[in-house]
Amino acid sequence: MTRWENYLASAEKIIGAYQGSLPLHHFLKSFFKEHPYMGGRDRRWISQLVYHYFRLGNWGKSLSVNERIITGAFLCETTPNDFLATIRPAWNEQIALPHADKAALLPVPLTPDTLFPFLPELSAGIDANAYAYTVLKQPRLFIRVRNNKLDKVLQLLDKAAITYELFANNTTIALPNGTKIEVVVPEKSWYEVQDASSQQTGELFHPQQHQRWWDCCAASGGKSILLKDQQPGVQLLVSDVRRSILENLQQRFATAGVKHFEARVADLTAENFPASMGSQQFDGIILDAPCSGSGTWGRTPESISFFKKDEIGKYQQLQKKIAHNVAPFVKKGGSLIYITCSVFKQENEEVVKYIEEISDLRKQEGGVIAGYDKGADTMYAVRLS
Numbered sequence: 001m002t003r004w005e006n007y008l009a010s011a012e013k014i015i016g017a018y019q020g021s022l023p024l025h026h027f028l029k030s031f032f033k034e035h036p037y038m039g040g041r042d043r044r045w046i047s048q049l050v051y052h053y054f055r056l057g058n059w060g061k062s063l064s065v066n067e068r069i070i071t072g073a074f075l076c077e078t079t080p081n082d083f084l085a086t087i088r089p090a091w092n093e094q095i096a097l098p099h100a101d102k103a104a105l106l107p108v109p110l111t112p113d114t115l116f117p118f119l120p121e122l123s124a125g126i127d128a129n130a131y132a133y134t135v136l137k138q139p140r141l142f143i144r145v146r147n148n149k150l151d152k153v154l155q156l157l158d159k160a161a162i163t164y165e166l167f168a169n170n171t172t173i174a175l176p177n178g179t180k181i182e183v184v185v186p187e188k189s190w191y192e193v194q195d196a197s198s199q200q201t202g203e204l205f206h207p208q209q210h211q212r213w214w215d216c217c218a219a220s221g222g223k224s225i226l227l228k229d230q231q232p233g234v235q236l237l238v239s240d241v242r243r244s245i246l247e248n249l250q251q252r253f254a255t256a257g258v259k260h261f262e263a264r265v266a267d268l269t270a271e272n273f274p275a276s277m278g279s280q281q282f283d284g285i286i287l288d289a290p291c292s293g294s295g296t297w298g299r300t301p302e303s304i305s306f307f308k309k310d311e312i313g314k315y316q317q318l319q320k321k322i323a324h325n326v327a328p329f330v331k332k333g334g335s336l337i338y339i340t341c342s343v344f345k346q347e348n349e350e351v352v353k354y355i356e357e358i359s360d361l362r363k364q365e366g367g368v369i370a371g372y373d374k375g376a377d378t379m380y381a382v383r384l385s
Ligand SMILES: C[S@@+](CC[C@H](N)C(=O)[O-])C[C@H]1O[C@@H](n2cnc3c(N)ncnc32)[C@H](O)[C@@H]1O
Pocket: 216, 217, 218, 219, 220, 221, 222, 223, 224, 239, 240, 241, 242, 245, 266, 267, 268, 269, 288, 289, 290, 291
């Protein structure tokens, strides 16, 4: 067997064993731990082939796993490579063709709905065709430059000969995937790793000094740091149902130099939760809701195969319950920022409509943040007031 046939066989073995209960990158890590004789290059190639396979979503389910791995490599790669040169030389010669032309060479029609089987569920304004095809490509790595350190960060990127794209806001930088940014820019308070669309949600915050804000599903605090960077003088409460993630938040805040905040563990769906908050009112509440994460599936393409459509409704119920319990704590004239990293209307527009039905809050601005035209995640963010 050639090295490349071995890679194909290993990728097939992994795909056969993977049941979707763990994120794929964790599963791959344990697989390689059990196969320590595989070197770095082998691991990279095998992982890549497995990811390419999952990027095909529901396409070509009637074909063998091997054929789908090879097709994945053909559709996802854009430059000639040794794998296809050995396994399918005719396709290697056509590797630079656009997807539409590659599709004509495949044994089964390639359509947007086979790549992404949930297209009818998409929020309004998402270009279904463009969205389906972007899943074939891994989104880029983004950082948000902080503390006026743009010049210093760019100098370090140039010194390390890293190609980057600086966005017009002079804050967002796109980097090639796999960039070891923590090595290139050792001073961690100069930047945050944050997807471009996630950074864009901050345009809805408009915080003022001394206002009280609550990041009620804070996780490790990505949105809170964004908020504090905009207005360090806000009084901030952060909460999450997971104690462990709030411990991560405390560490991340310390590294980022974010001070003066209160943290509490809270299940926002619990019966006694509203009473436990007393009569507090907030000028701003960030509700970055638990969701399907479908806007980030370009990073975890295995989700396309394992996600069940009825899970969307379950997320919506959870989002409505949390919104119901949180909305009364918005001060009159204050803002509720509803955010998801989902592309599904049930989790987006329909939840905003529900919030308008059960409260005096009304949508003021925001909507879909399409990431597919810039190699980023797709999100949804709306400010209600
Ligand atoms: C999308 S994440 C938030 C990401 C975060 N805002 C950021 O920017 O890094 C959603 C969070 O909601 C939390 N969550 C889920 N169910 C919850 C509940 N019932 N009460 C409170 N938090 C909950 C999860 O633990 C998760 O950390």
